[in-house]
Amino acid sequence: VLLVIAGYIAVSVLVVKATMRWARRNDRSATRWGWAAGLLMYLLVFWDFIPTVLLHRYLCATEQGFWVYKTVEQWQRENPGVAETLTPFDTLVEFTEPGIRVGYMLNARFARIVVSKKKPWSLLRVSVSEERVLDRANGELMAKQVKVTSGYGNFSVGGKGSWKFWLKQPDCNDTRKQFFQYLEKAKRQGD
Numbered sequence: 001v002l003l004v005i006a007g008y009i010a011v012s013v014l015v016v017k018a019t020m021r022w023a024r025r026n027d028r029s030a031t032r033w034g035w036a037a038g039l040l041m042y043l044l045v046f047w048d049f050i051p052t053v054l055l056h057r058y059l060c061a062t063e064q065g066f067w068v069y070k071t072v073e074q075w076q077r078e079n080p081g082v083a084e085t086l087t088p089f090d091t092l093v094e095f096t097e098p099g100i101r102v103g104y105m106l107n108a109r110f111a112r113i114v115v116s117k118k119k120p121w122s123l124l125r126v127s128v129s130e131e132r133v134l135d136r137a138n139g140e141l142m143a144k145q146v147k148v149t150s151g152y153g154n155f156s157v158g159g160k161g162s163w164k165f166w167l168k169q170p171d172c173n174d175t176r177k178q179f180f181q182y183l184e185k186a187k188r189q190g191d
Contacts, residue, residue: 008045011041012038012041012042015037015041016034016037016038016041019033019034019036019037020033020034020037046166048123048124048125048164048167049166049167051121051123051124052124052125052126052150052151052167052169053169055120055121055124055126055150056126056148056150056169056172057169057172059120059126059128059148060148060172063128063146063148064146064147064148064172064173064175065145065146065175066143066144066145066146066175066176066178066179066182067143067144067145068142068143068182069141069142069143069144070140070142070143072142072182072185072186072189075135075142076189082109083189084189085108086107086108086109086110086189087107087108088106088107088187088188089105089106089107089187092104093105095111099115100113100114100115101113101114101115101116101117102114105136106133106183106186106187107186107187107189109135109136109137110133110134110135110136110142110186110187111133111134111136112131112132112133112183113131113132113134114129114130114131115129115130115131115132116128116129116130117129124150125150125151125152125164125167126148126149126150127148127149127150128146128147128148129146129147129149130144130145130146130147131144131145131147131179132144132145133182133183133186142182142186143179143182145173145175145176145179147173147176148172148173149171150167150168150169151164151165151167151168151169152164152167152168
């Protein structure tokens, strides 16, 4: 990868120098033509970098977060005696339903579901996903987390587009720990 990057930089420098030479020979502004050639070489590969960073930051500021609609303690007060009967599922119990990408049962009453994964702008690799904790007996929403991610995935694993490692932006979800603590609390009520 480093060799490819170094090769591309070398080719870019040669293209800029050749463009500037051509501009001087044809009585054009070498500076303007050089900058234009450099910008073109940059945009051939990195055209989506700045828009991805801007969209990621905007969505982190406006959509990302963790909301608790009902605490586990409130639910226990409203459902006396039920929490003691719940035992956490040690194995992953997965399910799907219409409108749910994937769901995982935490115990006989609570589930963690991924509701949606949307791409606000199809040309950029920025997506927003929403996870919810539900009381499956009545469908009540207990808590939700909205995450913003960007990039193509892990470079070391590979896959389509993963070589564009610069598109992976830092995780802006500072509430992830709170969400997982809430999940554990909902899952392990009967312990």
